[in-house]
Amino acid sequence: MIRQNSFTKEEVAEKEVKYQCSICQDREYIIDRHSVKPCRCRETKIYQRILQKSGISEAFQRKTFKNYDTNKKPLIIINAKKMAMEYVAAFQKISQQKNNSIAFFGQVGAAKTHLSIAIANELMRRNIGVLYMQYREIITHLKQCIIDEEYYQREISKYKTCSVLMIDDLFKGLLKKNKVNDTDINIMFEIINYRYLKGLPVIVSSEYAVDKLLEFDEAVGSRIIEMSRGKIVEFEGIELNHRLVI
Numbered sequence: 168m169i170r171q172n173s174f175t176k177e178e179v180a181e182k183e184v185k186y187q188c189s190i191c192q193d194r195e196y197i198i199d200r201h202s203v204k205p206c207r208c209r210e211t212k213i214y215q216r217i218l219q220k221s222g223i224s225e226a227f228q229r230k231t232f233k234n235y236d237t238n239k240k241p242l243i244i245i246n247a248k249k250m251a252m253e254y255v256a257a258f259q260k261i262s263q264q265k266n267n268s269i270a271f272f273g274q275v276g277a278a279k280t281h282l283s284i285a286i287a288n289e290l291m292r293r294n295i296g297v298l299y300m301q302y303r304e305i306i307t308h309l310k311q312c313i314i315d316e317e318y319y320q321r322e323i324s325k326y327k328t329c330s331v332l333m334i335d336d337l338f339k340g341l342l343k344k345n346k347v348n349d350t351d352i353n354i355m356f357e358i359i360n361y362r363y364l365k366g367l368p369v370i371v372s373s374e375y376a377v378d379k380l381l382e383f384d385e386a387v388g389s390r391i392i393e394m395s396r397g398k399i400v401e402f403e404g405i406e407l408n409h410r411l412v413i
């Protein structure tokens with residue numbers, strides 16, 4: 168009997184080069200004789216580069232389901248993780264539905280951001296583009312460029328049209344002197360309403376409760392609630408004796 172230990176040329180090449188995307192071999196474009204098309208991995212790679220540029224890439228990647236600790240944690244924390252993992256597992260199907268989003272509201276310290284980022288990381292691993300929007304920072308940026316209409320439209324359209332938008336800390340710092348900042352609301356309405364009409368998912372975290380969200384602005388709040396129906400966790404009054412892994 169002859170044992171074959173040698174590899175074919177192709178097998179050797181395969182072993183030497185491990186591409187993140189085997190479809191385009193990390194070129195991000197699919198090139199054939201007649202056309203050049205962006206590969207499905209391209210959007211994800213663009214968003215990864217944005218994270219790297221802003222210096223939060225590593226911190227972002229560290230937030231996974233694996234290190235979202237549910238040991239001896241209240242049932243709501245355990246269920247939130249379960250819901251988040253189920254959302255990722257069924258995403259292809261869910262993304263076709265009207266209620267294709269997921270939201271975590273309430274209590275500071277419940278690691279809502281961790282859970283949202285874990286979802287984003289898992290989706291990105293599957294080459295689904297998730298754009299990370301740190302609410303306060305991005306809203307400030309958008310307000311700064313509002314006088315340059317063309318630039319503003321280009322900037323806001325990123326958040327309107329990305330495959331999945333993750334909004335971290337929605338409405339943080341919205342209240343100024345106990346008054347809701349109307350410009351913030353208008354910008355958010357433009358983004359949320361567009362995504363709502365186009366059926367584009369959002370992953371939302373906010374320290375505010377659902378009723379507060381509606382109180383701030385019913386149009387924005389009710390759309391997010393409708394988009395996330397069945398996949399909303401509201402953390403409230405949980406005994407958080409020890410800090411959760413964040």
Ligand SMILES: [Zn+2]
Nearest residue numbers: 188191206208
């Ligand atoms: Zn590719």
